Amino acid sequence: MVSTETKAKLPPSSHPYAEVIHRLEAGGAMLPDTPENLMQIIGLYKAYAVPMDFYWRDLLYIAEREFLNPLPFFKYFLPKEYLDLHNHYAGDDADLRIWRGEATAHPELLAFMQRGETFKMPRLFHHLWHDRINMEFAEMCMRAMLWHRGMGGQFDPYLDSEEYKANADRAIKAYFKGNPVMLGIHQMFPDLFLEQCRQMSYYSNLGLFWEIMAPVFFEMSDLYDEGKMTSVPEAMNFLVNGIFAIAGRPIYHHVYIRGECYEIIPKSKGFMWLYEAALPYVEAVFYRTAPFRGTKSYNAQAKQVPPEQKDFHYGILYADVFPVGTAGIPPTLLMQDMLHFLPPYLVEYYQKHCRGESDMLIQLGVSFQRSMFCVTSAVIQALRQALLYPLDDPNPKHLQANRAFFEQQMDRFLRPEARLTDIQRQEYR
Amino acid sequence: MLSVLIAVPIISALFIGLLSGKSTAAQIRQMTLVIVSFLGLWTIWLFSQFNPAVTGMQFTEFMPWIRIVGLDYSLGVDGLSLPLLGLNALLTWIAVYSVAYSGERPRLYYSLILLTNAGMTGAFIAQNLLLFFLFYELLLIPLYLLIAIWGSSEKQGYASMKFLIYTAISGILIFAAFLSIALLSSSGSFAYNPQAAQGLSQTTQLILLTVLLVGFGIKMPLIPLHTWLPDAYVAASPPIAILLGGVLAKLGTYGLIRFGLGLFPDTWAIVAPGLAIIGAITAVYGALAAIAQKDIKRMVAYSSIGHMGYILLGAAAATPLSLLGVVLQMVSHGIILALLFHLIGVIEAKVGTRDLDSLNGLMNPIRGLPLMSSLLVLGGMASAGIPGLVGFVAEFLILQGSFSAFPIPTLVCIICSGLTAVYFVTLINRTCFGKLDNATAYYPRVQWSERTPALILSALTLLLGIQPNWLTHWSEPTTNVMVTAVPDKSGPPGPPLPGGEASLAFHKLMDADSTNGLQPTKSPAR
Numbered sequence: 001m002v003s004t005e006t007k008a009k010l011p012p013s014s015h016p017y018a019e020v021i022h023r024l025e026a027g028g029a030m031l032p033d034t035p036e037n038l039m040q041i042i043g044l045y046k047a048y049a050v051p052m053d054f055y056w057r058d059l060l061y062i063a064e065r066e067f068l069n070p071l072p073f074f075k076y077f078l079p080k081e082y083l084d085l086h087n088h089y090a091g092d093d094a095d096l097r098i099w100r101g102e103a104t105a106h107p108e109l110l111a112f113m114q115r116g117e118t119f120k121m122p123r124l125f126h127h128l129w130h131d132r133i134n135m136e137f138a139e140m141c142m143r144a145m146l147w148h149r150g151m152g153g154q155f156d157p158y159l160d161s162e163e164y165k166a167n168a169d170r171a172i173k174a175y176f177k178g179n180p181v182m183l184g185i186h187q188m189f190p191d192l193f194l195e196q197c198r199q200m201s202y203y204s205n206l207g208l209f210w211e212i213m214a215p216v217f218f219e220m221s222d223l224y225d226e227g228k229m230t231s232v233p234e235a236m237n238f239l240v241n242g243i244f245a246i247a248g249r250p251i252y253h254h255v256y257i258r259g260e261c262y263e264i265i266p267k268s269k270g271f272m273w274l275y276e277a278a279l280p281y282v283e284a285v286f287y288r289t290a291p292f293r294g295t296k297s298y299n300a301q302a303k304q305v306p307p308e309q310k311d312f313h314y315g316i317l318y319a320d321v322f323p324v325g326t327a328g329i330p331p332t333l334l335m336q337d338m339l340h341f342l343p344p345y346l347v348e349y350y351q352k353h354c355r356g357e358s359d360m361l362i363q364l365g366v367s368f369q370r371s372m373f374c375v376t377s378a379v380i381q382a383l384r385q386a387l388l389y390p391l392d393d394p395n396p397k398h399l400q401a402n403r404a405f406f407e408q409q410m411d412r413f414l415r416p417e418a419r420l421t422d423i424q425r426q427e428y429r
Numbered sequence: 430m431l432s433v434l435i436a437v438p439i440i441s442a443l444f445i446g447l448l449s450g451k452s453t454a455a456q457i458r459q460m461t462l463v464i465v466s467f468l469g470l471w472t473i474w475l476f477s478q479f480n481p482a483v484t485g486m487q488f489t490e491f492m493p494w495i496r497i498v499g500l501d502y503s504l505g506v507d508g509l510s511l512p513l514l515g516l517n518a519l520l521t522w523i524a525v526y527s528v529a530y531s532g533e534r535p536r537l538y539y540s541l542i543l544l545t546n547a548g549m550t551g552a553f554i555a556q557n558l559l560l561f562f563l564f565y566e567l568l569l570i571p572l573y574l575l576i577a578i579w580g581s582s583e584k585q586g587y588a589s590m591k592f593l594i595y596t597a598i599s600g601i602l603i604f605a606a607f608l609s610i611a612l613l614s615s616s617g618s619f620a621y622n623p624q625a626a627q628g629l630s631q632t633t634q635l636i637l638l639t640v641l642l643v644g645f646g647i648k649m650p651l652i653p654l655h656t657w658l659p660d661a662y663v664a665a666s667p668p669i670a671i672l673l674g675g676v677l678a679k680l681g682t683y684g685l686i687r688f689g690l691g692l693f694p695d696t697w698a699i700v701a702p703g704l705a706i707i708g709a710i711t712a713v714y715g716a717l718a719a720i721a722q723k724d725i726k727r728m729v730a731y732s733s734i735g736h737m738g739y740i741l742l743g744a745a746a747a748t749p750l751s752l753l754g755v756v757l758q759m760v761s762h763g764i765i766l767a768l769l770f771h772l773i774g775v776i777e778a779k780v781g782t783r784d785l786d787s788l789n790g791l792m793n794p795i796r797g798l799p800l801m802s803s804l805l806v807l808g809g810m811a812s813a814g815i816p817g818l819v820g821f822v823a824e825f826l827i828l829q830g831s832f833s834a835f836p837i838p839t840l841v842c843i844i845c846s847g848l849t850a851v852y853f854v855t856l857i858n859r860t861c862f863g864k865l866d867n868a869t870a871y872y873p874r875v876q877w878s879e880r881t882p883a884l885i886l887s888a889l890t891l892l893l894g895i896q897p898n899w900l901t902h903w904s905e906p907t908t909n910v911m912v913t914a915v916p917d918k919s920g921p922p923g924p925p926l927p928g929g930e931a932s933l934a935f936h937k938l939m940d941a942d943s944t945n946g947l948q949p950t951k952s953p954a955r
Contacts (some may be wrong), residue, residue: 053782295882320867322795322796322865322867322870354796354871355795355796355874359795359796361795362796362867364793422868427871429871
């Protein structure tokens with residue numbers, strides 16, 4: 001349990017983000033603890049969780065069923081089987097019940113899938129009109145994780161192992177059984193479908209990651225509505241506790257081909273949610289991603305992007321939400337999704353500021369940025385708790401080690417694009 | 430009929446000025462709006478009663494006043510002054526409506542605007558030189574106070590004083606010329622009479638015309654008498670800048686034509702080449718100075734100087750087409766300048782700056798000023814003379830009408846038309862396009878009271894650009910008569926116009942019975 005009260009035993013930090021570091025050392029988050037901030041982040045968690053409920057189901061559907069379909073025109077047409085798929089962390093039969101709600105698809109999601117922004121019509125028309133959940137956003141998150149890779153953990157190196165190749169080969173051949181053309185292509189270019197398979201493994205990874213995050217966010221929203229979540233540190237601590245509670249959740253990739261299950265990445269490998277999904281996801285999507293297409297040249301001589309991938313800084317923590325186009329993954333898609341599921345108190349709040357309804361997308365995008373800083377704070381605190389010392393440790397050397405860790409984390413926000421300074425101000429909308 | 434346009438604003442100004450201090454600014458604004466709306470409707474009614482075919486003065490009114498000094502209350506309107514009356518009514522309404530005045534002294538503010546309106550109306554319709562001068566001077570103090578008290582610049586005191594001194598000198602020079610005309614002419618009166626100066630020697634006419642040129646040249650303004658304008662326009666608040674640039678400057682051009690060309694047609698032909706050169710220089714200077722500006726309001730102010738150069742060129746050429754173009758340019762420039770100043774005023778009010786280096790991305794539909802930016806693009810295009818908008822028709826008429834008389838100055842002005850596009854593209858590119866900085870983009874919404882004037886002016890810019898005949902047919906006969914009095918200038922005569930008229934009726938240009946050689950070529954019979 002992260003303590004929120006600790007006596008400072010160290011002199012003040014001299015880091016440019018000293019105030020934030022002191023707040024972290026006191027058990028807080030990077031985001032200042034104000035009622036307005038709390039309202040924004042919880043509202044956005046709820047608005048994010050509803051489309052996320054679709055994302056994780058569809059990601060698993062694509063990873064497990066679509067797999068290597070060369071013409072996946074209907075990959076976003078989630079079958080009822082996956083809409084009814086029980087979330088392992090919600091519902092009565094949950095492995096670990098995080099959310100007290102139902103295990104199947106959220107009712108707001110189902111309602112939106114029926115009507116979209118327009119009216120009830122066949123799903124194909126909704127799809128063609130792009131009046132649907134923007135699943136492309138989820139795929140871009142997955143692709144960011146795939147492109148960056150090498151972010152630590154065992155999962156990623158396993159994708160290059162012989163065991164994985166053998167499992168993948170078996171699944172590929174089973175999938176294309178009776179298709180001489182595809183099998184011939186696989187024979188000629190074995191790396192082609194292997195790489196596609198790795199991509200599918202990341203689909204599964206991300207799907208399993210978000211399967212947990214969705215009920216976490218739903219529960220946080222319910223607690224806030226019930227008046228049981230009253231501060232930003234409390235929200236952060238809920239995330240930290242959740243991270244530790246589900247850290248060991250297995251990450252795997254199973255493919256179902258003609259009724260048979262092929263374990264490309266079996267559960268027995270022991271890949272854990274925290275190290276193989278959560279941390280790479282935060283690193284790839286919150287910090288790194290990639291510049292939005294067309295905004296930067298990848299030409300090495302142009303020197304517009306960092307030479308090292310680890311120095312990429314185009315994630316949500318650095319994004320200029322407005323005008324869109326500077327964030328690596330365009331938040332517009334997610335922002336549009338979240339707009340559909342904003343809680344009424346947030347809608348009312350946004351209507352009173354800036355341009356009201358006209359720029360609600362931007363306002364919620366900025367709130368979303370605040371909420372992701374809170375999530376990042378939880379990850380940082382969780383890492384500190386796992387690898388270093390408690391915040392109320394009596395040993396100053398241990399506290400110094402904690403501080404060094406926090407300062408190292410804050411160093412990543414020293415570049416001008418980082419939004420850490422902006423989120424300290426309430427006027428940043 | 431015409432007296433209503435003078436009496437109502439003057440009496441209203443006195444009435445508003447004497448209202449109790451309990452009246453709020455909003456109430457006084459409402460009252461003023463009702464008055465200027467009435468004046469606008471009255472002007473529209475005058476338009477409906479006006480007979481364009483009659484070339485002389487209409488709706489004349491005469492009353493002996495202070496006979497001992499030669500001052501008579503003599504009013505009349507013709508095709509030259511009628512469009513300017515309309516412009517004055519429209520822009521006064523825009524000036525009152527566009528800004529909800531919220532400062533101190535609203536009674537004084539709106540009284541001064543009404544007095545300014547009365548002064549400009551009176552000057553446009555006065556048929557007595559002394560009466561004209563009276564109304565001309567009536568404008569001085571109200572505008573000085575409007576700039577000095579309600580200006581939006583640190584230099585408003587300096588700018589207002591400069592404006593006062595320059596226009597006072599202008600008034601003195603004009604008065605001196607009028608006095609000389611009255612004393613030296615055979616009629617011996619201040620009544621406006623195109624024949625009044627005919628009996629004077631050419632040297633005398635030349636001197637008097639020069640004095641008038643300098644006097645009205647200050648008002649227009651022309652190079653090198655222009656230095657008051659950028660400071661005054663920039664220092665003035667947007668509604669006052671609209672009145673200054675949209676109407677007051679037209680008083681200078683109106684005076685030049687009415688009293689310069691109208692009273693001294695023979696001498697006009699002598700000074701015309703010099704005027705054409707000054708016009709070209711003014712156009713070049715205005716354009717180049719505008720390109721160098723970083724303050725967008727100052728850029729538009731210099732642009733205004735440049736456009737006055739076109740007017741002087743057209744007046745110097747004094748062909749039927751060019752003079753018609755001059756009238757059209759006066760109105761179109763007034764509309765376009767009003768639009769630009771209004772939009773710049775809104776941008777400054779919302780964004781907080783007019784600096785070209787700071788403004789960016791205003792076209793952004795979510796947090797920018799998309800409508801204002803779009804109309805700014807329209808206004809810039811109109812000022813640059815893009816076809817389809819009223820600015821093009823006016824410039825085209827002037828340039829085509831002047832080319833036969835003064836080809837080289839006309840060519841220079843054509844080049845300046847391109848330079849206009851340079852600075853307006855710069856303005857639009859920097860302010861409207863690019864990335865809007867979210868750190869500063871928390872601009873208040875544009876209200877409908879701010880949008881409406883821009884939409885009205887933009888609609889006029891479009892409509893009159895597509896159908897300029899709606900404007901020119903009031904003035905054609907009058908300008909034709911004025912031109913016939915001017916002796917033939919040097920240079921080859923231009924092509925005779927169909928029906929002997931500077932007509933924009935294209936069916937006449939393509940009339941097979943026309944003797945002007947503009948018949949469509951016929952294919953040989955197969």
